Amino acid sequence: MTETSRTFHWGWLAVALAGVLLPALAMLRVDTMTLAAQSGPILAAGLMGTGMIAAAVAARFWMGVALALTTGVGFIALAQRLGMAPLVHPLSTTLALLVASISFAARGTLFTRAHPRHGWIIAVLVVCGEAATLLTAAWLPDWLLVLLPAQWASAAIATAIVGSGTRAALAVLMALAGTAATTLLVARLLPRKWPYALMFTAWLALSAYVARS
Numbered sequence: 001m002t003e004t005s006r007t008f009h010w011g012w013l014a015v016a017l018a019g020v021l022l023p024a025l026a027m028l029r030v031d032t033m034t035l036a037a038q039s040g041p042i043l044a045a046g047l048m049g050t051g052m053i054a055a056a057v058a059a060r061f062w063m064g065v066a067l068a069l070t071t072g073v074g075f076i077a078l079a080q081r082l083g084m085a086p087l088v089h090p091l092s093t094t095l096a097l098l099v100a101s102i103s104f105a106a107r108g109t110l111f112t113r114a115h116p117r118h119g120w121i122i123a124v125l126v127v128c129g130e131a132a133t134l135l136t137a138a139w140l141p142d143w144l145l146v147l148l149p150a151q152w153a154s155a156a157i158a159t160a161i162v163g164s165g166t167r168a169a170l171a172v173l174m175a176l177a178g179t180a181a182t183t184l185l186v187a188r189l190l191p192r193k194w195p196y197a198l199m200f201t202a203w204l205a206l207s208a209y210v211a212r213s
Contacts, residue, residue: 011057011120018127019049019071027075032083039079040158041134044150046071047097048104049127055108056120061184064105065098072097092160096169100153103176106183107149113187146211147203152176171213175206 023046050071055064112119130150145151152172159169182202186195
């Protein structure tokens with residue numbers, strides 16, 4: 001087996017673990033009465049693990065989007081089998097899943113464009129870090145949470161499932177969409193270095209927008 005093949009297999013193993021197995025185990029451990037309320041961070045972690053890492057491993061943006069969406073739909077089906085009530089806002093939930101999937105896959109695409117051989121490893125490290133913040137969000141300060149796209153995705157999904165639909169999650173959805181667009185632009189402009197300043201500026205501006213909303 002060549003080094004490229006080993007890297008490919010390790011990358012897809014990371015997708016399965018971070019995007020499917022670990023979030024599924026977390027969902028199975030949640031009490032049925034609080035399953036809907038806890039669905040946001042679990043689904044966000046699953047979308048992030050599959051979308052970001054898969055896009056980096058395959059070097060295909062739309063593959064990351066497709067796998068993330070499939071994972072999201074699968075987790076919602078699992079949650080309903082475990083006792084979660086039917087979705088009150090199915091269209092809003094679908095929109096939240098789609099926008100989050102695009103945003104995460106865009107970041108995976110950027111990682112693999114910037115570092116073709118090791119982009120998926122960067123994606124794994126980012127997923128682990130942001131998943132840890134989702135697990136500890138209750139103990140983290142608000143100023144930190146508004147900086148994290150994973151938290152934006154968690155809030156958008158949770159609002160769609162248990163809240164009042166798309167309108168209530170408009171700020172985080174727009175932030176995720178803006179981050180996705182900027183990230184894809186930066187990936188296209190590589191190997192130029194100045195686009196990173198554009199991405200950093202957009203990220204701070206969108207974080208400020210979320211904080212004020």
